[in-house]
Amino acid sequence: MAEDGALDAAAVWSRLEGDPEESANLAIDVDGVWFTCYFFDIEEIEFTFDPSDVIDATSFAPVRAFVTWLGRATGREVIVTMEGTDHAAMPALIRWRP
Template sequence: MAYAMLEPKFIENGSCMNWEQIASDFAWDGSWRDIYVLNTSEADWQGVWDILLEWTPPASFSVSGKIESMPLGIEAALKSETGSLLSFYVGPIQLACHFFSAVEIEFDFDPRQVSGGTEIEQLDRFMRLLGDATGKQVILTQENDQEAIIARYSLDLESVVWTALS
């Protein structure tokens, strides 16, 4: 997947983001990190799904632990009561989607897979892709805590804004 040149990312106070400022947000504390798109519709899901159908390397889709071909439509994954799972890589970072809710898109990942600026750049690009596909704000948070925002894609700024939590 090709990406355009990216503008510098910023910490909320306006200074350019650097790895040292946010590294502690990815220190292993026993919990995952989550990427959310909130207040979504099935059309938002389908827009993201269409991107992931073309993902390289290909995403892996399973239902009840059994690998299956990704359906063209998102409906089957959203309506599965047996546990759908989508897994794919953004650079070296493995993201997973468990389809918990139709009203939010959530991906989780192990923060130990983020070890520097290269991985941050890849997360930044992915968040922009989600925001552009849905036209909605995207947030990166501590696990299951939508208030503990590490970064957010701002539609107004067309940029990811990083928030050093520590």
């Protein structure tokens, strides 16, 4: 955080890059589905959620809302894949494009 208490992304990334033991995450609850972001790479935002929270059309609505909001807020494509490390090689389960 900046001295005035404001969030400062550059300071967070500097701290994460400077100490391999440091970590940070952000969790957002959207109508009962938790989306958690672990800051692995400054070029890619990666969120996880528990697929067992999504069992029908009603519980899928928060996923759709979050994906749409994230895409509009960032102006970037949002892709939902299965969990793994090589996201580029995985088929998209959901894709939102600006």
